[in-house]
Amino acid sequence: TQLLEQSPQFLSIQEGENLTVYCNSSSVFSSLQWYRQEPGEGPVLLVTVVTGGEVKKLKRLTFQFGDARKDSSLHITAAQPGDTGLYLCAGPFTGGGNKLTFGTGTQLKVEL
Amino acid sequence: KAGVTQTPRYLIKTRGQQVTLSCSPISGHRSVSWYQQTPGQGLQFLFEYFSETQRNKGNFPGRFSGRQFSNSRSEMNVSTLELGDSALYLCASSFAGGEETQYFGPGTRLLVL
Numbered sequence: 152t153q154l155l156e157q158s159p160q161f162l163s164i165q166e167g168e169n170l171t172v173y174c175n176s177s178s179v180f181s182s183l184q185w186y187r188q189e190p191g192e193g194p195v196l197l198v199t200v201v202t203g204g205e206v207k208k209l210k211r212l213t214f215q216f217g218d219a220r221k222d223s224s225l226h227i228t229a230a231q232p233g234d235t236g237l238y239l240c241a242g243p244f245t246g247g248g249n250k251l252t253f254g255t256g257t258q259l260k261v262e263l
Numbered sequence: 264k265a266g267v268t269q270t271p272r273y274l275i276k277t278r279g280q281q282v283t284l285s286c287s288p289i290s291g292h293r294s295v296s297w298y299q300q301t302p303g304q305g306l307q308f309l310f311e312y313f314s315e316t317q318r319n320k321g322n323f324p325g326r327f328s329g330r331q332f333s334n335s336r337s338e339m340n341v342s343t344l345e346l347g348d349s350a351l352y353l354c355a356s357s358f359a360g361g362e363e364t365q366y367f368g369p370g371t372r373l374l375v376l
Contacts, residue, residue: 191370192369192370193267193353193355193370194306194367196365196366239306250296250308250321251365253305254305255305
């Protein structure tokens, strides 16, 4: 069974602070995706990392895929209230098709 | 291009009833996947349909079923509802159903009383 554990589970910070969210597995994934979900909405894809060691930046968000493709991290610089939401990592099921295994989620709240 | 739409958005049912949820994928997308999201279990895969055939199935009881129509629209059905079926049911679509971007709908919030 492919499991993705995220930490921390909850994070409440002040505007302007930096933070890192981790996504770890004992399984190798061909790629990992990061989503953000806001209340009442479905998850929205932020980025897909494919190559071990890959780093991708999306404005103030930096995503990294571990060298062994078993883990990933999301770093947010100078967090803003608009970053508030549920952050989810997800990886494709090795059995094929379009099944995603989702991480346990990190609920982020950024306060003024 | 319109996004993934799900109907209804909210639903209240009682134990023992059945429910049907609908998902219309993005135009041109042929793969539709369904997920259940609960506070305790997170997001869990239910099943995936591609070209009217179920291609993948998650670890859910047979009370959960689905189908896909020739226009790629999909429905999922839950029979004999239990309290634990209360959840946000999300539908996601993609073009061909490989390891590609899935686009999620807003979900149907089901409450079982």
